Amino acid sequence: MTDDLLRYRAEFPILERSTYLISNSLGAMPRGVYDAMKGYADIWATRGVRAWEERWWMLAAEVGDEIGALMNAAKGSVSTHQNVTTCQAVVASCFDFSGKRNKVVYSDMNFPSVMYFWEAQQANGARVHMVKTDDGITVPTQRMIDAIDEETLLVPMSHVIFRSAYIQDAKAIIEKAHKVGAMVVLDTFQSLGTVPVDVQALDTDFACGGVLKWLCGGPGVGYLYVRPDLGRKLEPRLTGWTAHQSPFSFEIGPTRYTDPPYRFMNGTPHIPALEAARPGLKIIQEVGVERIREKSERQTAKLMALAEKNGWRVNTPRDAEKRGGTVSIDMPDSQEVCRELLKRDVLVDWRPKAGVRMSPHFYNTDEEIDKAVATVNEILHERVPSAR
Numbered sequence: 078m079t080d081d082l083l084r085y086r087a088e089f090p091i092l093e094r095s096t097y098l099i100s101n102s103l104g105a106m107p108r109g110v111y112d113a114m115k116g117y118a119d120i121w122a123t124r125g126v127r128a129w130e131e132r133w134w135m136l137a138a139e140v141g142d143e144i145g146a147l148m149n150a151a152k153g154s155v156s157t158h159q160n161v162t163t164c165q166a167v168v169a170s171c172f173d174f175s176g177k178r179n180k181v182v183y184s185d186m187n188f189p190s191v192m193y194f195w196e197a198q199q200a201n202g203a204r205v206h207m208v209k210t211d212d213g214i215t216v217p218t219q220r221m222i223d224a225i226d227e228e229t230l231l232v233p234m235s236h237v238i239f240r241s242a243y244i245q246d247a248k249a250i251i252e253k254a255h256k257v258g259a260m261v262v263l264d265t266f267q268s269l270g271t272v273p274v275d276v277q278a279l280d281t282d283f284a285c286g287g288v289l290k291w292l293c294g295g296p297g298v299g300y301l302y303v304r305p306d307l308g309r310k311l312e313p314r315l316t317g318w319t320a321h322q323s324p325f326s327f328e329i330g331p332t333r334y335t336d337p338p339y340r341f342m343n344g345t346p347h348i349p350a351l352e353a354a355r356p357g358l359k360i361i362q363e364v365g366v367e368r369i370r371e372k373s374e375r376q377t378a379k380l381m382a383l384a385e386k387n388g389w390r391v392n393t394p395r396d397a398e399k400r401g402g403t404v405s406i407d408m409p410d411s412q413e414v415c416r417e418l419l420k421r422d423v424l425v426d427w428r429p430k431a432g433v434r435m436s437p438h439f440y441n442t443d444e445e446i447d448k449a450v451a452t453v454n455e456i457l458h459e460r461v462p463s464a465r
């Protein structure tokens with residue numbers, strides 16, 4: 078079988094020297110980042126402060142649009158920030174938690190950083206309702222739906238769960254939220270770039286994520302989509318001069334909000350990270366998330382079958398429709414096995430209650446999957462010779 082996507086391998090230098098199955102954590106760096114960083118240094122070196130008006134001021138919105146195009150977001154509806162936690166803080170700062178509608182509903186399978194943020198908002202009046210998982214893999218949709226009521230203000234939820242790659246039923250949860258007047262903050266960090274995301278079809282109020290995993294964009298760029306009708310109304314209190322209608326008037330007193338996307342930003346933007354993000358975004362756009370997803374479904378199924386054949390526990394949904402791009406495998410001594418895999422240049426990671434996470438992306442070969450599984454076997458057999 079020919080795999081047309083493998084022609085992109087040459088764009089990612091690390092693939093020449095390691096088995097790279099860790100795009101759930103940090104996507105491989107595109108070769109183009111060298112030029113992007115050189116371009117950044119050159120404009121700073123040669124144009125100096127003029128770089129702001131010639132390129133840098135516009136960059137946040139341009140990169141926001143490039144990310145937005147991958148999730149069917151309207152132009153101008155995606156702002157960029159340093160990370161997802163900051164995006165959640167910007168959203169929280171648009172609301173008042175002192176009234177009766179102050180409940181924040183999320184699952185205990187959310188990414189912990191986001192949970193730490195919302196737990197801390199209890200000091201501002203937020204009431205946290207945490208929905209528990211039964212199996213450590215899925216989030217019970219009905220339990221989420223039942224927890225969302227007339228007192229619910231926000232539902233910050235992961236589209237794809239970081240531990241298990243379970244795809245939550247975002248549509249059903251968003252529908253229930255809207256029925257009772259609540260809003261959803263959809264964290265698409267583990268979906269965008271490997272699972273199709275359409276913010277308009279989902280009708281989500283907010284979506285956020287980062288570019289460093291499946292989008293191969295490196296650390297330092299988080300994104301925040303705000304549905305355009307909300308974007309024109311909301312007034313984030315986590316604000317600053319880039320959100321001002323006339324930032325260079327340096328007016329004294331309360332702010333006058335500009336339009337999105339800058340309305341949701343605050344201080345000086347993270348220019349080097351924005352520059353570094355672009356080559357990856359360009360490649361993902363060119364490859365297309367549909368093709369990535371098709372390959373991912375096939376390769377994750379292959380990986381699961383191999384793990385199960387070896388008798389290892391798989392903490393990822395069997396059903397391809399409910400599974401994102403990662404397979405979490407809890408083989409014996411999985412944390413130790415992960416350390417050994419890294420030493421042998423099979424790049425993966427380990428998470429508590431998940432095991433070793435392996436995440437084939439569009440640039441991985443089937444042989445790399447076979448190699449990763451064979452290396453796990455090698456390690457296990459070395460540790461317990463009788464297992465041979």
Ligand SMILES: Cc1ncc(COP(=O)(O)O)c(C=O)c1O
Pocket residue numbers: 159160161162163188190191235237238239264266267287299
């Ligand atoms: C679903 C999800 N949300 C958020 C994050 C990270 O949040 P932040 O960008 O604030 O570091 C991760 C990171 O690994 C994640 O998997």
